[in-house]
Amino acid sequence: MNQNKPQNITVQSERLLTTLERILAIRTIQLKPALHQAAQLIGEALKAEKVDVLFYETETRSLFVVESNESPMSQRQRRLGLDRYPIANRGRAVEVFLTGKSFRDGHVDRDEAELPGVRTPPPEGMGAVSQIIVRIEKEGKPEGVLMAASSEPDFFTDLDLLFLEAIARWLGVIAHRAELVEQQTQEATERGRHRGAEELLTVMAHDLKNYLTPLKTRLEMIHRRMKKDGQEKDLRDIQAALTTMYRLERLVERLLDVARLDQGLFALNRQTFNGMEMLQEMAVALSTAETPIHIDGPEQVLLFADPDRIQQIIENLLANAVKHAAAHTPVLVKVGREKRDGGTWVHISVHNDGIPISSALLTHLFQPFVAGARSQGVGLGLYLARMIAHAHHGTLNVTSKEGSGTEFLLSLPERT
Known part of the structure; x- marks a missing residue:
């Protein structure tokens, strides 16, 4: 030593x-x-x-x-x-x-x-x-x-x-x-980035709405005048402009919804309605010849909820399912009830057999401004859908695996 x-x-x-x-x-x-x-x-x-x-x-x-x-x-x-x-x-x-x-x-x-x-x-x-x-x-x-x-x-x-x-x-x-x-630190930085993006987009959304409201009113007035005068060629052009206007209006509303959720100003107009009727109407509106929507469930499911907001969830889930379904395969919607926690719960499952969602995307799918590679939106639809479900004391979850497809499950308490 x-x-x-x-x-x-x-x-x-x-x-x-x-x-x-x-x-x-x-x-x-x-x-x-x-x-x-x-x-x-x-x-x-x-x-x-x-x-x-x-x-x-x-x-x-x-x-x-x-x-x-x-x-x-x-x-x-x-x-x-x-x-x-x-x-x-x-x-x-x-x-x-x-x-x-x-x-x-x-x-x-x-x-x-x-x-x-x-x-x-x-x-x-x-x-x-x-x-x-x-x-x-x-x-x-x-x-x-x-x-x-x-x-x-x-x-x-x-x-x-x-x-x-x-x-x-x-x-x-x-x-x-x-x-x-x-x-x-990374999570805090990411939250800061999201917060900054949300604040910027909220300001933009408010400004856009101020411009869109009189523009929409003007276009609708021109549409009615052309329809009355029988100007078919110009009518198609104005109809296309109105369709784009309505899509832009929905986007602005989604941006404002994000702000309302963050500020605790997201209000619900609860009333009793038949959820099955809403599903049937949405299925007819969103089905295509190549991708039909099939619904399996009881004739009536009464929900005490905000029908406009629940429709917003269902429209988002069905539209996404149709868009990402494999060619010539249906979208399957199953509705069921379950006794749980001293009450009755309604489960609405939306399933397709398309390409599964990647595990990397799946982890962040319900976060704001997260969109898949094939998405044309800004990544707010599923975020708002889950937040609306939470506002109704419900849940919205997803599973996606190779060979078994993708399934979104909306669970809501049934209160009459």
Whole structure:
């Protein structure tokens, strides 16, 4: 053992415990500064010439040095390009990462299983002779390794290895914490972007409505005059203009609905109506020769809800189902009742056999301004549909799998 290392086990233990306390006191708001500070303290405590924190990079299938202490051996390591360890090249660091078994060797310079660049003397190699390596785990899964090296033989003790294992557990915890902070930051940024987009679009929607109302009134007046005068050719043109106007008006209303939901101003005009009649009417309006809509359910389902808002949900679900159905296949609508939570619930299922929704899109499908690749809208229809369902104390969910198609399930309490 090197004579510079403390011989008294009690003194060594106290020194390592003191260092451990200092490391645990490091502020861990940002990962890299915390790792750098920890590497410096570990190097001082172990009198190691090199301390590395390496994390695994999936894209390159490599362990790479995230942080290291400042030392000549660390500088030599970077200069020789030995700050990255491809898994395919093996070596002791990779072995510890893959197996989880800690490693200590006082003569790694004689170890054929170690990478030549690590054990070869300088200037051709890094010149490590003694080495200890432990695995860093995050929530029980391998995240990287923590290693210390010296150019002197038999430099590290079993106590040093135990110390390094304790530090590695702490590094796993702060790596997980940093990941959570980064995720929360990204989510907050995304919410901020959505909020900014919603505010901008709300202002635009209010302004557009102010322009659309007199324009729609003017077009409808011209339409009535042309119809009365029998101007068939011009009538078709004005009808096309009105159709576009109505679509734009619906878009503006959806944008305003988003604002009303956010501001708690979304009002419902509840009344009792037969949901089956509404479904039948919508099926007739949206069915096509290639994609008919078939409805299976009782003759009457009484709902105490806002009929305009429920129609908005059903229209969105049926229109989407017809648009994305496989060629020459029907859209199937099933309606049923269920006794639950002391009351009766109505379930309306809308199913098609089209291409399934990707798992990446499925996760965010009901968020505002999220639309599929083939969608021509701005991504508000399903968001509003779910929020309307929630406003009625109901739910709207989706399942989509290869071979079984896509199914949207609207569940509403039936209150008469």
